[in-house]
Amino acid sequence: MAETATTSSCWRAPLNLHHHGRWIPTFITTHKTLLAALWIAFFFTVFLWQQRSDAAAGFLVFRRAFSSGAFPKLRPVAFNLTDFGGVGDGITMNTAAFERAVMAISKLRKKGGGQLNVPPGYWLTAPFNLTSHMTLFLAEGAEILGINDEKYWPLLPPLPSYGYGREHPGPRYGSLIHGQNLKDVVITGHNGTINGQGQTWWKKYRQKLLNHTRGPLVQIMYSSDIFVSNITLRDSPFWTFHPYDCKNVTVKNVTILAPIFEAPNTDGIDPDSCVDMVIEDCYISVGDDAIAIKSGWDQYGIAYGRPSKNILIRNLVVRSMVSAGISIGSEMSGGVSNVTVENLFVWNSRRAVRIKTAPGRGGYVRHITYQNVTFENVRVGIVIKTDYNEHPDGGFDPKAVPSLHDINYISIHGEGVRVPVRIHGSEEIPVREVTFRDMSVGIVNKKKHVFQCAFVEGRVIGTVFPAPCENLDLYDEQGHLIRRSTSQNVSDIDYDI
Numbered sequence: 001m002a003e004t005a006t007t008s009s010c011w012r013a014p015l016n017l018h019h020h021g022r023w024i025p026t027f028i029t030t031h032k033t034l035l036a037a038l039w040i041a042f043f044f045t046v047f048l049w050q051q052r053s054d055a056a057a058g059f060l061v062f063r064r065a066f067s068s069g070a071f072p073k074l075r076p077v078a079f080n081l082t083d084f085g086g087v088g089d090g091i092t093m094n095t096a097a098f099e100r101a102v103m104a105i106s107k108l109r110k111k112g113g114g115q116l117n118v119p120p121g122y123w124l125t126a127p128f129n130l131t132s133h134m135t136l137f138l139a140e141g142a143e144i145l146g147i148n149d150e151k152y153w154p155l156l157p158p159l160p161s162y163g164y165g166r167e168h169p170g171p172r173y174g175s176l177i178h179g180q181n182l183k184d185v186v187i188t189g190h191n192g193t194i195n196g197q198g199q200t201w202w203k204k205y206r207q208k209l210l211n212h213t214r215g216p217l218v219q220i221m222y223s224s225d226i227f228v229s230n231i232t233l234r235d236s237p238f239w240t241f242h243p244y245d246c247k248n249v250t251v252k253n254v255t256i257l258a259p260i261f262e263a264p265n266t267d268g269i270d271p272d273s274c275v276d277m278v279i280e281d282c283y284i285s286v287g288d289d290a291i292a293i294k295s296g297w298d299q300y301g302i303a304y305g306r307p308s309k310n311i312l313i314r315n316l317v318v319r320s321m322v323s324a325g326i327s328i329g330s331e332m333s334g335g336v337s338n339v340t341v342e343n344l345f346v347w348n349s350r351r352a353v354r355i356k357t358a359p360g361r362g363g364y365v366r367h368i369t370y371q372n373v374t375f376e377n378v379r380v381g382i383v384i385k386t387d388y389n390e391h392p393d394g395g396f397d398p399k400a401v402p403s404l405h406d407i408n409y410i411s412i413h414g415e416g417v418r419v420p421v422r423i424h425g426s427e428e429i430p431v432r433e434v435t436f437r438d439m440s441v442g443i444v445n446k447k448k449h450v451f452q453c454a455f456v457e458g459r460v461i462g463t464v465f466p467a468p469c470e471n472l473d474l475y476d477e478q479g480h481l482i483r484r485s486t487s488q489n490v491s492d493i494d495y496d497i
Contacts, residue, residue: 072135072184072186072188072227073112073184073186074115075112075113075114075115075135076108076111076112076113076114077105077108077111077112077113077114077115078114078115078116078117079101079104079105079114079116079117080116080117081094081097081098081101081116081117081118081119081123082119083101084096084097084098084100084101084104085097085100086101086118086123087121088119088120088122088123088142089121089122090121090124090145091124092124093124093125093147094123094124094125095126095127095128095152098125098128099128099129102116102128102129102130102134103131105131105134106131106132106134108133109131109132109133112133113132113133113134113135113184114133114134114135115134115135115136115137116134116135116136116137117137117139118136118138118139118142118144118189118192119142120139120140120141120142121141121142121143122143122145123142123143123144123145124145124147125144125145125146125147125176126146126147126152127146127152127153127154127174127175127176127177127178127215128176128177128178129178129179129180130178130179130182130185130220131179131182132182132183132184132185133183133184133185134184134186135185135187135188136177136186136187136188136189137188137189137192138188138189138190138191138192139189139190139192140189140191140192141192142189142192142193143192143193143194143195144176144177144192144193144194145195146176146194146196146197146217146237147197148197148198148199148200148201149200150173150201150204150210150212153173153174153215154173154174155171155172155173155174155212156171156173156174157171157172158170158171158172159172159244159272160300160304161245161272161273161295161296161300161301161303161333161334162297162300162301162331162392163297163300163392163393164297164300164392164393165212165213166297167205167210167213167214167265168210168211168212168213169393171212172212172213172214172215173212173213173214173215173237173238174215174219175215175216175217175218175242176194176196176215176216176217176218176237177194177217177218177219178218178219178220178221179219179220179221179223180221180222180223181221181222181223182220182222182223182224182226183223183224183225184224184225185220185223185225185226185227186226186227186229187227187228187229187231188227188228188229188230188231189230189231190230191230191231191232191255192231192232193231193233193234194217194218194231194232194233194234195234195235196217196234196235196236196237196240197235198214198235198236198237198238198258198263198266199235201214201237201238202237202262202263202264202266205264205265206262206264213238214237214265215237215238216236216237216238216239216240216241216242217233217236217237217238217239217241218233218240218241218242219239219241219242219243219244220242220243220244220246220249221243221245221246222245222246223243223247224247224248225247225248226246226248226249226250227249227250227252228241228249228250228251228252228254229250229251229252229253229254230252230253230254231254231255232254232255232256233254233255233256233257234255234256234257235257235258235259235263236258236266238266239265239266239267239270240256240258240266240267240268240269240286241254241256241268241269241270242270242272243270243271243272243274243277244272244273244274245272245273245274245306246274246275247274247275247276248275248276248277249271249274249276249277249278250277250278250279251269251277251278251279251280251282252278252279252280252281252282253281253282254282255282255283255284256269256282256283256284256286256290257284257285257286258285258286258287260285260286260287260319260320260321260322261287261321261322262287263287263288264287264288265287265288266286266287266288267286267288267289267290267291267292268282268284268286268289268290268291268318269282269284269290269292270289270291270292270293270294271291271293271308271311272294272295272296272308272331273294273295273296273304273306273307273334274308274311275307275308275309275310276310277310277311277312278311278312278313279291279311279312279313279316280312280313280314280315280316281315281316282316283316283317283318284316284317284318284319285318285319285320286320287320288320288322288323289320289323289324289325289326289327289354290316290318290320290324290325290326291313291316291318291325291326291327292323292327292328292329293308293311293327293328293329293332293336293339294308294329294332295307295308295331295333295334295335295336295363296331296332296333296334296363297331297333297361297391297392298331298333298360298361298362298391298395298396298397298400299333299360299395299396299397299400300333300392301331301332301333301334301361301362301363302333302334302400304333304334305334307334307335307336307337307363308334308335308337308339309335309336309338309339310338311338311339311340312339312340313326313339313341313342313344314340314341314342314343314344315342316343316344316345317347318344318347318349319346319348319349320349320350321348321349321350322350323350323351323354324349324350324351324352324353324354324383325346325349325351325352325353326341326344326346326352326353326354326370327353327354327356328354328355328356328365328368329355329356329357329361329365329388330356330388330390331361332357332361332363332364332365332402333361333362333363333400333402334363335363335365335366336363336364336365336366336368337364337365337366337368338367339367339368339369340368340371341353341368341369341370341371341373342369342371342372342373343371343372344370344372344373344374345373345374345376346373346374346375346376346378347375347376347377347378348376348378349375349377349378349379350378350379350380351378351379351380351381351383352373352375352378352380352381352382352383352414353370353381353382353383354383354384354385355368355383355384355385355404356383356384356385356388357386357388357402357404357429358386358387358388358390358391358402358429359386359387359389359398359401359428359429360389360391360396360397360398360400360401361400361401361402362400362401362402363403364402364403364404365403365404365407366403366404366405366406366407367406368406368407368408369410370382370408370409370410371408371410371411372410372411373409373411373412373413373414374412374414375412375413375414375415375416375417375420375441376414376415376416377415377416377417378414378416378417378418379417379418379419380417380418380419380420380422381412381414381417381419381420381421381441382409382412382420382421382422382423383422383423383424384404384407384422384423384424384425384431384456385424386402386404386424386425386426387424387426401428401429402429404425404429404430404431404432405431405432405433406432406433407431407434407435407458408434408435408437409434409435409436409439410435410437410438411437411438411439412439412440412441413439413440413441414441414442415441415442416442416444417441417442417443417444418443418444418445418450419443419445419450419452420439420441420443420451420466421436421450421451421453421468421469422452423452423453423456424452424454424455424493425453425454425455425456426454426455427455427489429455430455430456430457430488430489431456431458432456432457433458434456434457434458434459434472435458435459435460435461436458436459436460436461436464436468436472437460437461437462437464438461438462438463438464439463439464439465440463440464440465441466443466447494449469449492449493449494450466451466451467451468451469452469452492452493452494453469453470453471453472453490453491453492453493454471454491454492454493455488455489455491456471456472456488457485457488458471458472458473459472459473459474459475460472460473460474460475461476461477461479462475462477463477469490469492470485470486470487470490471485471488471489471490473485
């Protein structure tokens with residue numbers, strides 16, 4: 001068991017520690033020959049496994065250090081929020097209790113850090129910061145409530161890659177749970193909830209009563225080794241979980257909720273200039289993009305120059321009636337590359353998977369693979385849009401055009417879709433090296449142009465339904481060319497469908 005920092009606590013989160021017998025070192029020292037044989041067998045087994053993995057793996061970047069399913073470290077010390085004066089009645093302000101608890105854990109960083117248990121109850125609080133080597137554990141029935149009066153929310157400078165608050169110039173509100181320059185942070189529990197109580201924020205935003213950009217629910221910046229699992233995030237004032245310029249981030253078994261209408265910009269997860277990130281086994285239904293991969297906005301993002309790359313998204317069920325299930329952009333000026341989306345189900349949504357950009361963004365979107373994606377009752381399935389003309393200010397360079405290439409759609413299926421594909425490249429931003437393979441999407445509209453293309457170059461391999469646009473080369477299942485496209489610049493975009 002973890003060492004308990006106080007004896008007054010009545011509730012303790014279970015911590016399972018596995019103790020190994022002490023006979024192993026003695027046994028090994030007296031059986032050197034056997035040990036050598038075991039090591040040889042071990043390395044031979046790893047060699048065979050690696051060889052088989054090499055043969056089977058389609059995406060080399062993900063065969064390395066993604067710790068999918070790896071459980072975070074257990075802490076040597078655990079506290080309860082009540083130890084610091086917390087009161088879970090939904091009325092008492094608990095900001096000072098959270099701050100005192102975080103301060104106590106910060107003093108333990110050289111000893112492995114500490115865990116803060118939030119017991120069942122309703123814990124009203126203003127924004128507070130996390131510290132390194134910390135686990136925030138929400139028990140079943142625990143709910144952290146963000147106070148909805150903006151005077152309690154601190155103002156922070158604009159993000160350097162945005163140069164703008166995003167909704168207003170100048171400062172922006174911080175997040176309810178915030179962290180900067182951290183390492184080894186875990187937010188987990190028995191499906192406890194972090195509730196931003198965003199209803200007041202959404203109403204004030206629609207009525208133009210806010211002078212600064214709303215704050216995210218959880219924002220971690222300039223940090224590494226972040227693990228978020230087994231919790232519910234709901235009703236964020238703005239974006240829900242926003243890791244910014246972070247490395248090695250895992251989000252697993254998380255539910256993210258907001259009303260599908262009248263909850264503006266409540267994106268689920270926004271990886272922003274992040275490297276090495278896994279998002280898996282989640283359910284997301286929100287008022288904007290379920291996931292939006294970003295890397296800065298126009299000239300500010302180009303100058304900051306931090307891409308989002310090596311991102312794996314899998315085993316998700318998502319819904320977005322306002323925007324899209326999985327988006328890349330539109331703020332992608334630092335570049336986005338090496339993204340795999342697999343085993344995705346998008347239901348009752350406006351769009352399923354979308355890439356959006358515009359002149360002035362610069363940057364690139366490349367090496368993107370969508371595999372085993374299912375649409376159900378979706379207006380537009382696959383979207384690439386190159387005229388998403390929203391800019392922070394007039395200082396952007398319209399000649400800074402992004403590059404879009406090597407984008408793959410494999411095993412795409414569904415039903416009840418109005419337009420399965422709409423790839424809207426342009427003469428200045430053509431879409432190159434697009435591949436479709438194994439696609440069958442049942443459509444609800446019998447009009448001619450349900451597979452729409454403009455300024456796109458690529459190929460179709462094997463059977464694809466509905467019939468692809470004429471911009472794409474056709475190959476059989478064995479990779480033999482059947483028909484070469486006569487022009488990649490033909491446009492049959494029809495926004496009336």
